[in-house]
Amino acid sequence: DAGVIQSPRHEVTEMGQEVTLRCKPISGHNSLFWYRQTMMRGLELLIYFNNNVPIDDSGMPEDRFSAKMPNASFSTLKIQPSEPRDSAVYFCASSVDRGQNYGYTFGSGTRLTVV
């Protein structure tokens, strides 16, 4: 298994532009999570899906952020319009159900820089 695959690895964009981050979870995992890592706030959950349905999006900063999971093998996180304060590393992770015994499997992350 190739693990959780995220693309792109790096993204540099200008303020105001739309940014789309992509994630392919591990086959057979039914939960998918989007986390954001910053120096100030550490790893914070943005949204998570179970069986392709959004369960908790209370971590999504504001309406500029949206996430979709059209099927079990693909999810996107979109920021429109992007702002410099959105600069961070965005991680996607997947698990079987709660993931309490074996945790979540994380992708390598997308480093987003908004200038």
Place this chain on the structure above:
Amino acid sequence: DQQVKQNSPSLSVQEGRISILNCDYTNSMFDYFLWYKKYPAEGPTFLISISSIKDKNEDGRFTVFLNKSAKHLSLHIVPSQPGDSAVYFCAAMGGSQGNLIFGKGTKLSVKP
């Protein structure tokens, strides 16, 4: 408010000695605790977990201890190796939290 706290941002240990990483939590409803390890430019990787019904779980050089009354857990690495140098995250789940809540991490440096 931080539900999971790692109060030491960094720790330096000599190779062969014990590394002890600490974590405190505030939510008594948490029922699973996990440790993750993260190398630069990579995602966090799962290391070891413990259920709230246990007070110790061991896996090779790694042991996690849970003290529910103190709402404290620790990760012991014995013996420490230079390859253990990474950022270690403590995480917890349970109660109304259907997802993992992470601490801010402790950067461990193991010196040869």
